Amino acid sequence: MDTSIEQSLITLTTNPPIHNSVGIDSRDVGTPDNWIPRHPEMIRLTGKHPFNAEAPLSLLMEQGFITPNSLHYVRNHGPVPKLKWETHRLTVDGLVSKPLTLSMDNIESLPYKEFPVTLCCAGNRRKEQNMIKQTKGFNWGAAATSCAIWKGVPLSHILKLAGVEDGTHNKPRYVCFAGCDKLPNGYYGTSIPLEWAMNDANDVILAYGMNGERLPPDHGYPLRALIPGCIGGRMVKWLSSITVSDKESDSYYHYYDNRVLPPEYDMERATKEKIWYNPDYIINKLNINSAITTPAHNEQISLSSFVSTKEYTIKGYAYTGGGHKVTRVEISLDGGKKWLLANLTQPELEHPAVLNRGINPIPRFWCWSFWSISVPLYSFIRCEEIAVRAWDASHNTQPQEPTWNVMGMMNNCHFRVKVNTVSQGKEFFLAFQHPTQPGNNPGGWMVKPEPLPLKTAMVTGLSTTNNKKYSINQVEKHNAEGDCWIIIDKKVYDCTKFLKVHPGGIDAILINAGKDVTDEFNAIHSNRARSKLTNFYIGDLSEIPQAKI
């Protein structure tokens, strides 16, 4: 066993943590997640359910290096499985000589590692891509990344217990993970190469602790895979089985999610050409990325303050994958002609959990870096935008322009904040604009004035009408699996027959049955999905809603 495994920093209880300040959100009432405390400020990106959420960017940054559990971004594909510590089991099978079934108490009794890791969704900054052209994915802002102290047993330790063949293999082997979240296309699952899991320098663990507490339900209670330097999509939550195989995971989500396709591929061509199975397009290690977090979106500086204040400190984060170091961050105030070197800090180097582990021969960087640079306030007067780019230890840097891809993933172009001049009464201000705001929140220089209604209007099917009118009250009665109506953009659809073939699953529609789901629908559906709606159109919503009984 690796001798660098540290002593526990905090004793854990066996119950999932309950935050006093974080209760059941009214938006979760009536959903399968109505038992999970959630922070009210988390921005929901896929309507009410499933819960996909990021913290407001400034609030996230205020937390510093470690993100509190309740503000850590969440990516759920469906309802959160209701699991118990006492009854949950992990099975380990496949190409191992001693298949195992482990209880959580078994797992907790094993040696462990505890250290900070920054998680990133492959879709971080996707809304910028959606502003170019709608992708298959929903609108992540720049806060689909967070950092926590994770505690768990090294995966290599579990695999050795199960009698996995050690050392170099002549044939490729994979560790396949599966979770308990049953989804429309089966359980969520994915895999990583066995060699990656067995190399202790990669720090792959099965985590049961997060920031000194049990995992919160949204983060995989009671057990998840934790693969530093890798996209969040491989870190299976509610982990129930591990299978060592000579093939990659056969889960639908291993192939049809977390891929970057060349820009010329839309969904139709991708599926026709089976490009999803091309190993070149899988995403594992994170690419180099950074964002400006100060100035915040809509932050203003009064021009009169220029007399008293001389400097402004621009701030942000940067990260990369594979354990590489972010070695350099630069900002430009003149459209990229000149780049100024920012101060760069790697708080993980100073973190007790990392210091306790001793010096690594080749240090791995699993966490985000923070950067800052003070510039004279007058630099902004003739500045149209602030751009940031980071560099990694291999001297790769971020591309200047985004490259659109149908999944909208791994967007890592220069992050640009526009500088405008605005007046309020007699006073003038510099006002900053980020490229987007998460979800359907308005604002951002990439966002066209009214994108969604415009887009809707462009799909000819939606302009059809049959002159039938339904009141809200009438629609509300059709709220069951055998009789399910919904309202989108003031049009009424009978989705009853569609429920079972809905790519997002029955529940995603059912929890909104009988309701206006315009926001939820627009957040995640393409124009192609939109055009399919016409098949279920039955009439229009009455212009003046009747009084509720």
Place this chain on the structure above:
Amino acid sequence: MDTSIEQSLITLTTNPPIHNSVGIDSRDVGTPDNWIPRHPEMIRLTGKHPFNAEAPLSLLMEQGFITPNSLHYVRNHGPVPKLKWETHRLTVDGLVSKPLTLSMDNIESLPYKEFPVTLCCAGNRRKEQNMIKQTKGFNWGAAATSCAIWKGVPLSHILKLAGVEDGTHNKPRYVCFAGCDKLPNGYYGTSIPLEWAMNDANDVILAYGMNGERLPPDHGYPLRALIPGCIGGRMVKWLSSITVSDKESDSYYHYYDNRVLPPEYDMERATKEKIWYNPDYIINKLNINSAITTPAHNEQISLSSFVSTKEYTIKGYAYTGGGHKVTRVEISLDGGKKWLLANLTQPELEHPAVLNRGINPIPRFWCWSFWSISVPLYSFIRCEEIAVRAWDASHNTQPQEPTWNVMGMMNNCHFRVKVNTVSQGKEFFLAFQHPTQPGNNPGGWMVKPEPLPLKTAMVTGLSTTNNKKYSINQVEKHNAEGDCWIIIDKKVYDCTKFLKVHPGGIDAILINAGKDVTDEFNAIHSNRARSKLTNFYIGDLSEIPQAKI
């Protein structure tokens, strides 16, 4: 010992190889390298000596996946050490329990690996940087990369024989290499982390074979370090000692070479702030890079051929570091608005030496990839330039624009070939222009009409004159260490006192003593060096050279 070590493909003789078609070049007569056969078509980038050379790009590409030894790029800092197989020794010492001294026969009797590796100089494509602003380095074109079959003993095997502590270390350890090439600032040396050397998956070897022959003298005969996925600058040639240490190599060249500094650093500031010792700026793993090789520079297509020929195949190479795969190459014909997916081949996957090794669990890619894409000829009619960019397995790609750095290293911006229209008599042609041509060769769209004379004129010191005139014959007589004159841009300098403090060493000047060294000087010196010349100015060359006796 790693069981994947293969049987020798070819039996080696004990003499360095002599190529029938490659004799002693007249340019080497009178230099310390006058015993080394060299291919006449190699383009010399630092005058006659030391030998720094690349093959013409088209000739290099014609060779295909494996570059013949005589056309492999060469980077020599000084004269090539004249070493013998029989007497050469490798010492292994430092933090090892059993220090060793090994003969070449000892080394050759050990287990070995033999496989293809693409080497790249960190300065590949530097001339593009020099066209923005002169860097400290000389003008590499895009052929400072080549691929050979290397044969040698795994470094980990040698280190284990020497009793190095195995496995995980709590303190950083380094493997320091030193060569036999004595240079102005001591022997060439550098280091890599011990962990890197000990991980057999990294395939670090001490190589004595190249393409089935002994190493040629220019490539380190009889022994060199070979570190796949890493820049050539770490692969110490004429290797004579290995020291395991808790510190990095203390060689001057480990710190003052092969670094990428932020663009705001010039040499003066870099040295003043001791930025050379900042570990963030060292270059180890290669970044993602690619180049267009077809169309070649100055290639022309007759517009009349558009009637008979319909397609043109654009071709090139791509590579990246760290064993990562190049997963995607794209070209743009419209300034980056649209990118077209090229066909991509990884010949190493099919190479017998790699196939013999069996399947790696996580395959490492140590070689260049080739890409091609056929486009309709008419695509060029309104096309201003062809640009290429590659992507790696971490979804990093090349930056659009170059970022100048004082060493001119790791230049990996989009490689752009301009498309012009030219007429010859009644016929019209499309003519292609690469960004630069290597060395002081003219041509390239980045090259200003007469860059060097212009730059010279800008250094005020050089416009001084004292009205003294010397003939070529007079200058030629001052050709010794105690009396050394040279001619640069028709001005005569007495360098006798400067010889011992010349940063490039005594020999680099002495072999040209009494001669016109304008080309050699301009190839590698900055304006700062140029301005120092004035201290040694003694007069002008007579306008009309006298007849030689």
